[in-house]
Amino acid sequence: MEASSWDALRKQARRLEAQLDDQMIAYRKLVSMKSDGSENDIEADIERSLKQLQQVNSQMQTWVSSGGSEVLSHTLTRHMEILQDLTQEFYRLRSSLRVKQQHASLLDLRDFDRAKFDVEEAGESEALLREQAAIGRNAGQVDTVISQAQATLGALMSQRSTFGGITTKISNVSSRIPTINHVLASIRRKKSMDTIILSLVASVCAFLMFIYWLSK
DSSP: OOOOHHHHHHHHHHHHHHHHHHHHHHHHHHHHSSOOOOOHHHHHHHHHHHHHHHHHHHHHHHHHHHTTHHHHHHHHHHHHHHHHHHHHHHHHHHHHHHHHHHHHHHHHHHHHHHHHHHHHHHHHHHHHHHHHHHHHHHHHHHHHHHHHHHHHHHHHHHHHHHHHHHHHHHHHHHHHHHHHHHHHHHHHHHHHHHHHHHHHHHHHHHHHHHHHHHHH
């Protein structure tokens, strides 16, 4: 076994652990602040570093299994504990960030619902005002129709009075018609008698003239 290989693995493990410490510090700050979308890049970097450290620890595990000393085994155990602590801390922070993001989404949704409610309420108020204006216009039209109806009723009442007077006059004339008819009938009968008498006189004269003509 070459000590240099073990030392290279340990050096690589310590470098990855230090890199993960810096990444975790940045990630903690990000979790404590308002999310701006950059957490995805940091999370990807941390996951990649954890995977690399896991691979290094596996190589160190292979080295120890091949006949390493008790000291090397103790060193490997310490590196594995560091990897476990870093992994658990990362999962804890990521879960906290997800809860925070969900809470922010709920707040945004509530604000959106509130804004939507305000818009809908404003729309309902506007619709109510339009309806009230329409009712006012309809009431004005109804008043106009009523006024026209009252004027028409007055005209009809006036016409009714006029027609009543005409009806009275017609009734008076009708009461006199039998007498007028009787007079006209008498005149027509007298005219007929005169016509008959004139016809008889003309006939007698014509007959006498015919006799006189024959006697010559």
